[in-house]
Amino acid sequence: MAAEIEILGIDDLRSLSGIKWNKFPSDVLAAWVADMDVRPPPCVNRALAELVDRADFGYNRRASELLADTFARWQLESHGWSPPTEEVRVFCDVLQAIDVALWLHTDPGDGIILLTPIYPPFIRAVDGAGRRIIDVPLDPDGWRLDPARLRAAVDGDTRAVLLCSPHNPTGRVFDRDELTAIAEVANEHDLLVVSDEVWADLVHPGATHVPLASIGDEVAARTVTVSSASKAFNLAGLRCAVAHVGHAGVAARLDALPGHLLGAVGTPGAEAAIAAWTDGRDWLAALRRHLTARRDQLARRLATELPRVGFDSPEATYLAWLDFRELGLGDDPSARLLDLARVALGSGPDFGPRGNGFGRLNFATSEDLLDDMLDRLVSAINA
Ligand SMILES: Cc1ncc(COP(=O)(O)O)c(C=O)c1O
Known part of the structure; x- marks a missing residue:
């Protein structure tokens, strides 16, 4: 039987003690630090x-x-x-x-x-x-x-x-x-x-x-x-x-x-x-298929609904480096989008001066939660 990954829902995520889902208030969706919303492999x-x-x-x-x-x-x-x-x-x-x-x-x-x-x-x-x-x-x-x-x-x-x-x-x-x-x-x-x-x-x-x-x-x-x-x-x-x-x-x-x-x-x-x-090799293969599908989901929605957000599809990682400079959200769009969309992105300027105007989105989550995040970003940006 092919290995499967187990993706956590929002209630399970909020019950974890890690920083990803605890740093921000409970109405915020977490797409910042590089942890995934999946259970580690059963072998671990x-x-x-x-x-x-x-x-x-x-x-x-x-x-x-x-x-x-x-x-x-x-x-x-x-x-x-x-x-x-x-x-x-x-x-x-x-x-x-x-x-x-x-x-x-x-x-x-x-x-x-x-x-x-x-x-x-x-x-x-x-x-x-x-x-x-x-x-x-x-x-x-x-x-x-x-x-x-x-x-x-x-x-x-x-x-x-x-x-x-x-x-x-x-x-x-x-x-x-x-x-x-x-x-x-x-x-x-x-x-x-x-x-x-x-x-x-x-x-x-x-x-x-x-x-x-x-x-x-x-x-x-x-x-x-x-x-x-x-x-x-x-x-x-x-x-x-x-x-x-x-x-x-x-x-x-x-x-x-x-x-x-x-x-x-x-x-x-x-x-x-x-x-x-x-x-862990079979589990990793299943995880990679999931992450590639989420990357492509993100790419499709950005292209159709947020075409002014710059995005080069990553060849590796579950991180999307998003260029918000055309949108006038300032040097740190993550701060504005936390307020406006209630989505926590990684802050671009933390990545050095060349990160000004950028934000980093962690897409290692479920299809539904990624859609929720994107719905929120689309509504906030297109409002
Ligand atoms: C490039 C890079 N190096 C190191 C780390 C930290 O790894 P660890 O916490 O396992 O030491 C990260 C975490 O996201 C990373 O992206």
Whole structure:
């Protein structure tokens, strides 16, 4: 029997303790933070229930030791990339791994390249750490990377690229040419590349995710690839991530850190990721079909009912990066639309200055709830 996903209705969603459906008053529909309105796969619930049944809560290294192998096998079967397991490390979350890699390799004032607009914690990972953002805007006409712009941006103090691949918020899946350009620039200028590939398993038909480290040995040896089961399997609250640390300098500095500085991942997070990456493939296929259908539902309704909202159909993710600039809703349309439509979108300006006039809509919900959200947006905007 084909795997099925279970999409939650509004009452179930409001009964959850997570932030998505609790941040705003109960008349607001939540389309902001990147959690999905689906139950995680049964294999994950089973693994966690068995853990509880066994009351298996003692000190535990087994799960995090198994993670490296499980991750490597999942990468090979999903993306044709075989990260050496001895170079895979476990972290408590994706952003921890990113912060640590950048912190260990760069000094205050060093330049770190971001392809903008960009997921807000990337901005904080750079300027919150006293490093300098080197802004490389993606081409707003389709959100492609212009290699010439990337090359021109590198200066003498540039030390790293922080890449989001596939890209949040635009949903772009960088193709082999774009990734090769990034690899070439990194190789020429001796840059560390931190490649956040947490969205790699949520690619829509027609696009293919290429792990940056699979482009070639030279770039693999300067890359830290970070991943997690959190986005594709809806497990963000369980806090568990892995990183392939191909960069020997970062690996050595990691080894030199005080033993407990970074903490250790908890057994539930590790067991959940192992279950997802071992038994979750059919469920993931069903989820992807659902997400592609929602993306296309959104695209159809925007084209017919809100043609002045700019939208490039995402090649990956369940996020739509919407351009409201023609509508005169100001720099932060999400604030106006929260008032007018009672729909909570992600705020465009949080994604950097290139997000002004934009908002991010999370479409990982049911067909009906997405229709409700769109009905509200259409009425508010066309009023
Ligand atoms: C690009 C990107 N990286 C990292 C994260 C956070 O992942 P986690 O909470 O699993 O660490 C997100 C969450 O939406 C994301 O979009």
